[in-house]
Amino acid sequence: MSLDAMAEEIQNQTEDLPRLALEFKRNGRSIDASETIFTGSGDSYASALFAREISGWNARVEDPYELLNHPASTRGKVVVVISTSGKTRTNILLARKIARIARKTIAITSNADSPLARNSSETLVLRYRKAERLTAGTVSFTSSLLACASLMGRLPKIPLLQGTLEHAHQWAQRVRLSKNGSVLFVGTGLGHALAEYGACKVQEVLGIRADAVYSEQLGHARLFSVRPSKDLIVSVKPKSGRKARAVARSLSEHGSTVHTLEGSSINPVIWSIEVSFQLQMLAHTLARRRRMKECAFVADRSKLALSSSLIY
The missing domain is CATH 3.40.50.10490 (Glucose-6-phosphate isomerase like protein; domain 1)
Known part of the structure; x- marks a missing residue:
């Protein structure tokens, strides 16, 4: 599988x-x-x-x-x-x-x-x-x-990574997504680069809507399609991410479910690996919770064939 x-x-x-x-x-x-x-x-x-x-x-x-x-x-x-x-x-x-x-x-x-x-x-x-x-x-x-x-x-x-992977698994276990919810990843700088990756994983693995948006851009348009009772917000926050922190706090105060994702390393490369592990475990854990055995993109053969024709 x-x-x-x-x-x-x-x-x-x-x-x-x-x-x-x-x-x-x-x-x-x-x-x-x-x-x-x-x-x-x-x-x-x-x-x-x-x-x-x-x-x-x-x-x-x-x-x-x-x-x-x-x-x-x-x-x-x-x-x-x-x-x-x-x-x-x-x-x-x-x-x-x-x-x-x-x-x-x-x-x-x-x-x-x-x-x-x-x-x-x-x-x-x-x-x-x-x-x-x-x-x-x-x-x-x-x-x-x-x-x-x-x-x-x-x-x-690159340090030993087994502990990093275990931490990522523990973080993902705490995240919940409603049956008809979508996922919005919000980040600035490195946080946005990893947010783009997170959106790709949720789309591929779960087959549901997932977007990545810069923290600054969220309030201009995308905010108005967020459903606080259904959608999951993931704030991907580097240690210097004051903007991401402020946006996450405002969203939470207005009823959205917000999970903050941040690595512990001060090195940007190792931090990015830590966050990548968390994003991977998030998609995988949510899929397992839905009793899925196949990634959505693999299970949908028609769309997979269309994707291949568009890419290759």
Whole structure:
């Protein structure tokens, strides 16, 4: 079952991530953030947002299709294309189109023989154990975070992670979601990058509405579709997240169910791994509570086929 496979890959992170970080450190590859554009879709777009944050907003983030339509904007730049499969059609077309425009293209992928890798100047390979069944992305995402951190010269030593995973499981067990509720992730900075990932996991695993919104943007429009008695608000709050804290407090005072999600580390990369674990466990735990055995995207074969036709 795909939920069992998801649990397997979540657990594998405790061993695979420290090993992968050591591999990246040995390679010692880093680039100038001010000359770099990160791009990707889905989970990979969240990874790109993460890269921009740890670069101090020196690196750019762009949607791959928009970048494909404006190739001249990559002139003289290093373009980092994040794609776990390395088979996403738009990413491959982008790498080919900018081959003689960008300074170079770096693929971050788990497939060294993929079309994206073959059409890129360099490849940063994500080496981790994969479950035998198709499942929602977990270790693929956190591995991408490490790759981005490595390129930005911000990769720390990764500590023991089993305790972090157990804490994430305990946090997720305390969260409740009504039968017809949706989930809204709210965050600023790194919190928003991880909020985007959280929304992807809830959509893929549970098949329900989930959104990510910047703390500042919430009150302008999205707030008016929030149903306080049904919807779950998850505030993804970095330690410096005063805005996120204030928004969470206001929502709670007006009747919404708000859960605050925050890591304990002061290092932004380790903090992001901690929060990623919590988001993964949240989606998995809510699905198990609903007695699901398959991730929603796997169970709905029609939509899965449509998704593949749109992506590949």
